[in-house]
Amino acid sequence: MSTPPVDPTTTSAWAGLQAHHAETSPDLRRWFAEDPERARRLTFDAADLHVDLSKNLVTDTTLSLLVDLAEQVRLPERLAAMFAGEHINATEDRAVLHTALRRPPGARPALVVDGQDVDGDVQAVLDKVSAFADAVRSGSWTGVTGERIRTVVNIGIGGSDLGPVMAYEALKAYKHPDLEVRFISNIDPTDLAETVADLDPATTLFIVASKTFGTLETLTNARLARAWLWEHLAAAGALEDDDDARRAAVAKHFVAVSTALDKVADFGIDPDNAFGFWDWVGGRYSVDSAIGTSLAVAIGPEAFRDFLAGFHAVDEHVRTEPLATNVPVLLGLLNVWYVNVLGAHTHAVLPYSQYLHRFPAYLQQLTMESNGKSVRWDGTPVTTDTGEVFWGEPGTNGQHAFYQLIHQGTRVIPADFIAFANPAHPLQDGDADVHALFMANFFAQTKALAFGKTAEEVRAEGTAEDVVPARVFSGNRPTTSIMAPSLTPSVLGQLIALYEHTTFVEGTVWGIDSFDQWGVELGKKLAQEIAPALTGDTSALESQDPSTRGLIEHYLAQRTA
Numbered sequence: 211m212s213t214p215p216v217d218p219t220t221t222s223a224w225a226g227l228q229a230h231h232a233e234t235s236p237d238l239r240r241w242f243a244e245d246p247e248r249a250r251r252l253t254f255d256a257a258d259l260h261v262d263l264s265k266n267l268v269t270d271t272t273l274s275l276l277v278d279l280a281e282q283v284r285l286p287e288r289l290a291a292m293f294a295g296e297h298i299n300a301t302e303d304r305a306v307l308h309t310a311l312r313r314p315p316g317a318r319p320a321l322v323v324d325g326q327d328v329d330g331d332v333q334a335v336l337d338k339v340s341a342f343a344d345a346v347r348s349g350s351w352t353g354v355t356g357e358r359i360r361t362v363v364n365i366g367i368g369g370s371d372l373g374p375v376m377a378y379e380a381l382k383a384y385k386h387p388d389l390e391v392r393f394i395s396n397i398d399p400t401d402l403a404e405t406v407a408d409l410d411p412a413t414t415l416f417i418v419a420s421k422t423f424g425t426l427e428t429l430t431n432a433r434l435a436r437a438w439l440w441e442h443l444a445a446a447g448a449l450e451d452d453d454d455a456r457r458a459a460v461a462k463h464f465v466a467v468s469t470a471l472d473k474v475a476d477f478g479i480d481p482d483n484a485f486g487f488w489d490w491v492g493g494r495y496s497v498d499s500a501i502g503t504s505l506a507v508a509i510g511p512e513a514f515r516d517f518l519a520g521f522h523a524v525d526e527h528v529r530t531e532p533l534a535t536n537v538p539v540l541l542g543l544l545n546v547w548y549v550n551v552l553g554a555h556t557h558a559v560l561p562y563s564q565y566l567h568r569f570p571a572y573l574q575q576l577t578m579e580s581n582g583k584s585v586r587w588d589g590t591p592v593t594t595d596t597g598e599v600f601w602g603e604p605g606t607n608g609q610h611a612f613y614q615l616i617h618q619g620t621r622v623i624p625a626d627f628i629a630f631a632n633p634a635h636p637l638q639d640g641d642a643d644v645h646a647l648f649m650a651n652f653f654a655q656t657k658a659l660a661f662g663k664t665a666e667e668v669r670a671e672g673t674a675e676d677v678v679p680a681r682v683f684s685g686n687r688p689t690t691s692i693m694a695p696s697l698t699p700s701v702l703g704q705l706i707a708l709y710e711h712t713t714f715v716e717g718t719v720w721g722i723d724s725f726d727q728w729g730v731e732l733g734k735k736l737a738q739e740i741a742p743a744l745t746g747d748t749s750a751l752e753s754q755d756p757s758t759r760g761l762i763e764h765y766l767a768q769r770t771a
């Protein structure tokens with residue numbers, strides 16, 4: 211049984227933050243002018259990540275009260291409990307050990323949890339994934355016709371899709387030149403149809419990734435993919451019309467990743483071709499487990515281990531760094547400040563790297579499935595707002611779309627700007643200059659948001675008086691700048707771990723179990739109940755509420771197939 215959460219609103223730090231807010235008017239222009247050391251003092255490093263917090267709406271007093279809050283809600287104890295494998299996922303009575311997935315081989319003291327040799331099991335699966343990745347990459351793993359694999363298709367959804375696809379896109383510069391990875395997640399049949407349309411089944415390998423191996427979307431897509439494989443191999447004369455031949459085709463063209471290896475076998479996938487993980491890895495925390503197999507194939511086992519080493523570097527930072535200089539802790543506390551004191555409802559993540567174009571979508575599951583809760587880990591209601599909406603797009607695209615609202619709208623939108631000093635792709639002539647221009651935008655945006663433009667400055671440009679108000683920028687719009695030398699596998703691991711721990715810090719302050727996701731269950735159950743109503747079951751139709759029934763009838767009337 212977990213220790214009951216501390217109600218943050220009853221702490222002296224919380225009262226201190228409210229009083230401090232009442233007596234402080236944020237003024238970044240003045241704060242920087244009066245304090246030449248502000249930028250230096252509020253910039254911190256974690257592994258390769260260089261994080262400038264100075265353009266946030268905080269003073270030293272704010273940060274010190276936030277650190278007090280972390281202590282008063284017992285964040286250090288809870289962090290230690292997570293790393294030690296205590297069952298801090300209270301509603302599922304599970305340990306939370308994604309950090310164990312990236313411990314280096316031979317780490318000491320050895321981690322044994324609930325009688326399991328965690329380190330030994332993690333390394334054994336990693337070795338198996340590595341051997342498989344090498345076999346596919348070298349061409350020694352072949353399909354039924356003896357041809358090497360050219361395309362790997364990952365079938366999964368949620369954490370079994372978003373992590374692998376985000377990381378594959380982010381690390382494309384590191385991928386094997388003759389291998390492509392594609393991803394199918396949606397149960398909308400067009401997702402599979404479009405993804406396999408131009409593929410040759412003889413050179414295609416499917417990875418069915420599902421923690422539970424019970425997810426409707428994934429199992430449906432896996433069955434469709436299997437039918438596609440059989441049909442197209444047969445049409446090409448590469449498959450006999452018998453069960454043994456079909457089984458042999460599955461053995462060569464399907465592997466699985468799951469915690470439920472019995473269900474994998476029921477699907478017809480040889481347990482030798484299955485990679486396991488454990489219930490102490492949450493779906494949204496699983497890209498560094500065997501769920502990352504498609505990524506390991508794409509970038510190779512060595513780069514995959516670098517990816518894990520990046521996570522571990524930030525794990526060590528969060529585990530050992532004092533709270534006042536602990537980057538994920540400070541970022542999580544800043545988010546609490548914005549949500550609970552300054553009333554922010556959303557948080558933008560704006561990577562200045564096209565490779566990170568799926569990073570905001572990935573973070574949406576990480577943060578919102580973790581902290582979108584109204585009860586605490588002991589079942590009592592939360593005592594304050596929780597779970598802000600995360601969103602974003604890569605710069606500079608976002609600048610020409612929604613930045614208007616961030617610059618001049620009425621909402622407080624804390625924003626993380628992420629950039630890399632060097633582009634990860636091989637440079638062509640002129641690329642360095644273009645990248646410098648890209649970076650100029652990165653620097654310019656946070657500057658504009660922080661310091662704005664006054665009416666006097668607008669007038670000084672000769673602007674007509676009636677247009678002056680529209681051209682004023684208030685400034686004092688909070689941003690965090692996160693920089694790294696280059697988007698390497700290690701740096702990507704560091705970034706993900708940074709946000710994992712930031713999410714945990716927020717959840718801890720709010721008293722939330724950030725590792726369950728009961729909120730996704732009701733819709734799944736209702737879909738199963740409604741499905742018969744769409745295929746002629748009149749009693750299932752009649753039992754629906756009037757709105758849902760009307761919509762189903764409209765759908766049935768419009769359906770042409």
Ligand SMILES: O=P(O)(O)OC[C@H]1O[C@](O)(CO)[C@@H](O)[C@@H]1O
Binds near residue numbers: 367369419424493
């Ligand atoms: O890997 P699985 O078991 O197929 O689950 C996929 C996703 O579904 C969820 O359970 C939500 O429905 C996520 O937490 C998870 O990442």
